[in-house]
Amino acid sequence: MLTGIAFLLAxxxxxxxxxxxxxxxxxxxxxxxxxxxxxxxxxxTFAVGLLLLYVFAYYLPIFPVYGGGSGGLDTLWHLILPAITLALGLGAIILKLTRTAMLRELETDYVTSARARGLSARSVQRIALRNAAIPIVTGASLVLTFLVGGTVLAETTFALPGLGTLLQDSVLFKDIAVVQSLTLLVAIVIAVIALLADIAYILLDPRVRERGVPA
Incomplete structure (x- = not known):
């Protein structure tokens, strides 16, 4: 849940x-x-988390200080600050990737042609963003795979009972069975993310679909 909310915010x-x-x-x-x-x-990550805790949980008591909540909306409310903490770094990478990909597309000949034909600025931006979506999806999926196993600092800062904390404790106490199980789980999640990214390529780019059709 924490990873999903952070990724969506980013x-x-x-x-x-x-x-x-x-x-x-x-x-x-x-x-x-x-x-x-x-x-x-x-x-x-830990510095951002502590700053958010001080401002929005201590100085302005809007969000809870620690814990994962009691379920439902309470759990979601407890995950807001940790999600913002993770989304800040993740969003920075996606922002840079989007900017770079869009700059490259906006300098291409088809964009100049579309502008010369009188298309609105919003239509031109939509076309350019669609063509820039492949590198954005690639970068976002790679960052998301890192985020899946990189929530330990956020979970520790906000005292969340997550998989990252469980993996950390299992390594500390040499619980080999739990370490192996969690490693396998993370590997499966990363494989699913890679598969979803490949499916997104097919949906976003007709050329990929055409190359996949046998002659």
């Missing part, structure tokens, strides 16, 4: 920011987005 925020940053390259929005990306990439 996508919802980072992709629109990356598109806007590329469309207005060199402008104020581009500089602000690039600054946010630098902060997200350089800030350690």
């Amino acid at each position: 996508l919802v925020v980072a992709i629109p920011l990356g598109v806007r940053s590329a469309v207005r390259a060199g402008g104020a929005s581009d500089r602000i987005a690039s600054g946010l990306a630098v902060v997200g990439l350089s800030a350690p």
Whole structure:
């Protein structure tokens, strides 16, 4: 749940920011987005978590301080701050990938032709984003595979009873059976993510579908 919420937050925020940053390259929005990306990439997970805890759980008691909740909406409420903590770094990477991919597409001949034919700016951006989706999906899937096994710091900071903490404790106490089981589980999840990324390629790019059809 933590990984899924963090990934969803990162996508919802980072992709629109990356598109806007590329469309207005060199402008104020581009500089602000690039600054946010630098902060997200350089800030350690535990430091971001502690800062969010101090501001939004201690100074402004909006969110709970620790724990995984008692189920349902309470669990979701407990996961908001940890998800934002993880989404900051993840979103920074997706933002940079989106900006780079969109900049490359916006400089191509078909975009110039579309603008010359009178297509609206939004239509041109939609076409460019569709063609830039392949590298974005590739980068996002790779980052998500890292996130699956990289939640230990966030779980420790917020005292969450997650798989990362369980794996850490199992290694510490040399519980080999649990370590092997969790490693296998993480490997299966990563394989599923890679499969979903390949399926996304087929859905997004007609050329991939055509290459998959036998002659």
